[in-house]
């Protein structure tokens with residue numbers, strides 16, 4: 001898993017990331033709270049995507065304010081368009097294998113996406129479809145959906161519907177969608193969330209996802 005829009009992935013950075021995860025695990029062992037790993041998927045490939053900005057904010061919030069929750073961004077841009085001819089001898093293309101492994105390792109998923117023409121974006125659908133190829137890597141996981149645009153709630157309902165066949169269990173409440181395009185601006189020019197009320201709403205989602213994941217796993 002990598003940090004959104006982090007093009008420089010130095011070895012030093014990787015070590016720092018590993019140390020940060022180890023620290024979180026150590027803290028959670030002391031407090032006896034299991035660390036929940038969240039795989040965050042963005043439904044937009046746009047560089048300054050508001051939805052990816054929500055994921056960056058969720059990563060920061062979890063790091064600073066939520067004990068036992070570790071959010072990591074999972075890149076989907078390199079996934080080929082689904083084509084079962086690309087599956088050879090039960091193996092997937094390297095990018096797909098890597099993606100599927102990251103989902104398998106996660107306890108739950110966070111989808112941050114706009115709607116494209118009232119439904120899920122092809123980026124999300126392609127990722128869902130690759131993950132659904134047997135064995136289905138989504139099965140039994142908890143999930144939450146957020147949208148930086150109001151229309152995104154329509155995509156969220158379609159996403160929940162797809163979750164039925166994938167055995168992916170979405171939190172019902174709270175719901176999260178906003179209108180990033182409506183002034184006053186809640187994101188800066190780079191697509192970073194800067195509005196404190198929205199950050200609070202996002203924190204509520206993350207807490208709800210954490211609680212639901214623990215419940216689903218029988219850990220609380």
Ligand SMILES: Cc1cc2nc3c(=O)[nH]c(=O)nc-3n(C[C@H](O)[C@H](O)[C@H](O)COP(=O)(O)O)c2cc1C
Nearest residue numbers: 044046048049050051052114115116117118149151
């Ligand atoms: C192909 C396409 C279809 C879209 N369809 C809708 C739509 O149905 N309803 C809506 O509110 N916005 C729609 N939009 C606008 C996006 O929601 C908006 O551009 C959003 O900011 C994209 O998310 P991002 O900032 O994460 O890239 C569409 C955009 C594209 C590119």
